[in-house]
Amino acid sequence: MQNPTQPPSDGGGALSLSVQQRFFFVVLVATMGALALGYDTGIISGALPYMTLPTSQGGLNLTPFTEGLVTSALTFGSAIGAFVSGYVSDRFGRRITLRSLAVLFVAGALGTTIAPNLEIMVVMRFILGFAVGGGSSTVPVFIAEIAGPKRRAPLVSRNELMIVSGQLLAYIVSAAMSLLLKDSGMWRYMLSLAMIPGVLLFIGTFFVPASPHWMVAEGRFNEALRIMRKLRENPREIKKEMAEMRQNAREARQGPPARELLKERWIVRLLLLGCGMGIVAQFTGVNAFMYYTPIILKSTGLGTSASIAATIGNGLVSVIATFAGIKAISHFGRRPMLLTGLSVVIAMQLALGAVLMLMPQSLAQSLLALGCILVFLFFMQMCISPVYWLLMSELFPMKVRGVLTGSAVAFQWMCNATVALVFPPLLSLVGNNAFFIFAAVNVASLAFVAVMLPETRGKSLEEIETLMRERFAENATEAPTTT
Structure with missing residues (x-):
């Protein structure tokens, strides 16, 4: 079996970790997108009361209609992001897609933080939603293709855990800032924290392997095998999964x-x-x-x-x-x-x-x-x-x-x-x-x-x-x- 400290050919980081530790690290990185998803969908409930204040008091002077516009911009952006990211991940791979979405997470969070008016806020929320939706469709697929049949269910389910953890974090941040800060512009601080999981996701994608299923589908069998050797302990398991993937790839090409x-x-x-x-x-x-x-x-x-x-x-x-x-x-x-x-x-x-x-x-x-x-x-x-x-x-x-x-x-x-x-x-x-x-x-x-x-x-x-x-x-x- 390949030396576990040998770096994978797809550019993943050369971390000397056990198989279990690698899975934990890969899932942790991938689900930073889910954490951002949960935080972004939850934090708006705490930010909106302050965003409705007049601009002279640090708000955006939102009306009931524009409140709905700001809130729904993320949801509609998510629908488009999920759809487009599906094509991108099939064409360029799951990992590259996640890295691109991480950039949009950071850009969208930064844009909502400094947005001077309603129009820019709606555009930035839409961009943030695009990243949220893209992550929601790409992260589960990436984890499922990294994990084997035995690990797939609990590992993919950690995506949902990070979503609800992000929502809980948003509720706690909203409550804490409302109690501790007297600044009417605190909603900008609330929204700015969404950049953190985006940054961690971007950095982390340079240290995780690509999907071996996607590699096999692209005909890159040796690279897929090297990745599998880092993610499986049993050589028979590797042989069985590689045979199934190659057979699947042959049938797909034919x-x-x-x-x-x-x-x-x-x-x-x-x-x-x-x-x-x-x-x-x-x-x-x-x-x-x-x-x-x-x-x-x-x-x-x-x-x-x-x-x-x-x-x-x-x-x-x-x-x-x-x-x-x-x-x-x-x-x-x-x-x-x-x-x-x-x-x-x-x-x-x-x-x-x-x-x-x-x-x-x-x-x-x-x-x-x-x-x-x-x-x-x-x-x-x-x-x-x-x-x-x-x-x-x-x-x-x-x-x-x-x-x-x-x-x-x-x-x-x-x-x-x-x-x-x-x-x-x-x-x-x-x-x-x-x-x-x-x-x-x-x-x-x-x-x-x-x-x-x-x-x-x-x-x-x-x-x-x-x-x-x-x-x-x-x-x-x-x-x-x-x-």
Whole structure:
């Protein structure tokens, strides 16, 4: 076996580390993009109250409409970034894509920090969103291709852990700065901290290997083998994975070009499955709870300060639940976790609607409502969110993995924006019946997962590609595989 201190030919750093330490370092670097994603989506809730101040007081004089414009610019940028980055990562590789996105992370964060007016702020938030979306589609794929079948689930799930950790960090920073700083321009300090994970991601990409799957797809077999020797301890494991990757690459070269492959019916059906999983993940209403928990709790009579403080509880529960999800995802299949999570989500939405409709305003109503929200978030972040990102890293075939992942994740970002946009007027229009509507949508999501999603646990990426081709080909009639 190759000397583990020998630097990989793709330019990765020559770090004398064990295999476990290398995996930890690679995942830590890659998920700096996820940390930035979480921080950027969370910090705006703390910055907006100060950005609405007049320009003479250090704000941007935002109106309700321009508040929405500033907030949604990141989401729409994320959708485009996820889509474009899919093409870029297939053409130039996952690592180069992450390095480019790191530059945009820093540029966008710096631009929002020094933005002198609304127009520049919206443009910079869009650029930042482009990086956020690009990272959300590239990071899970990169980690999945670096990891083997045994490590893929827990390692990819760390992407979700870093997202919720970034959101929790944003909530804590917002609360701390609001209490400790009296400067009305503190929102600029809040936004400036988003540059740190971007800088760390950029530097880190010079010390991690390229994806061996992508290397094999490009015909660079010797370089891929040297990388694999640094990331696997068992020579038989290396031989098996390399053989599968080379066979997959041969079939891809003999098959239709990528443009023609995208027109094949099984690929279209697979993309629709990926988009359907975006609906499953976002139409749980998770972002309605994350963004609007204070509004929900204020309707129970809870004070403004206490309602805002509860948002930190959301962040803490999300982090704890993601840790639990990382453990669970190594022991349970994707389908059972999703079905369990959706079942509890439905129950909590029904319970929350009942609590808000049937109980009078009181502390008991506030606590029960908060309890429903926290249980909802726990099962959402333990069973649904990490499984979604894991599926986005493994469902699609190597030849068009970046493109399809980018397209599916872009659709997920549009679903995210739709829920965030629709929830306030929906709550105003139908009141607490909104939660029963979400419950009904999630019953449909539960049926979709039960009928359409094959099980992928324990399979290599090449085995999953074969499974998906058989499952969604024109003549496929078998039921989803379960384990």
